[in-house]
Amino acid sequence: MERRIKNLAKKILNEHYKITDNPAAKSSNIMWMMYLNDANTSKAGTIKPWMFLAEAHLLMYLGYMDKFSIENLVNLIKSPDKDNLFVASQVVKFYRNLRIKELGEFDIKKSKYRQVMRDYDSKILNIDLWKQYKKLKVDE
Numbered sequence: 001m002e003r004r005i006k007n008l009a010k011k012i013l014n015e016h017y018k019i020t021d022n023p024a025a026k027s028s029n030i031m032w033m034m035y036l037n038d039a040n041t042s043k044a045g046t047i048k049p050w051m052f053l054a055e056a057h058l059l060m061y062l063g064y065m066d067k068f069s070i071e072n073l074v075n076l077i078k079s080p081d082k083d084n085l086f087v088a089s090q091v092v093k094f095y096r097n098l099r100i101k102e103l104g105e106f107d108i109k110k111s112k113y114r115q116v117m118r119d120y121d122s123k124i125l126n127i128d129l130w131k132q133y134k135k136l137k138v139d140e
Helices: 002-019 023-035 049-061 067-078 082-103 111-124 127-138
Strands: none
Touching: 002 023, 002 049, 002 082, 002 111, 023 111, 049 067, 049 082, 049 111, 049 127, 067 082, 067 127
16 A cells, blocks of 8 residues: 555656756756655655645646645545545545546646646645645644
């Protein structure tokens, strides 16, 4: 179960790193880069709940999830029951797979993804995401 969560997080990490590899999202790109497995940083290979929130915000931006779904996801992640973290990861995986089925993985040539690149810092990795992440940390 934990291995499947880590594998999903790695896919999210690599894709979001590619999405932010542009001047409009330079600071986000540096943050994602610090967590890459081959990065020479103390955070390399570390999986954090905010990564799942970032994917959920991307999914919301693209119309696959709504705010209510993301709040439910936050509640699942912050639950002390570890099985709920797995359930949360599967929800993200389901909608991510649907996105990939319909839009494909990140490709700079696709207009939807070019729009995501421009809006990444303001619409995806934004203050709402960090407020939600703070809710998770308060209960740790």
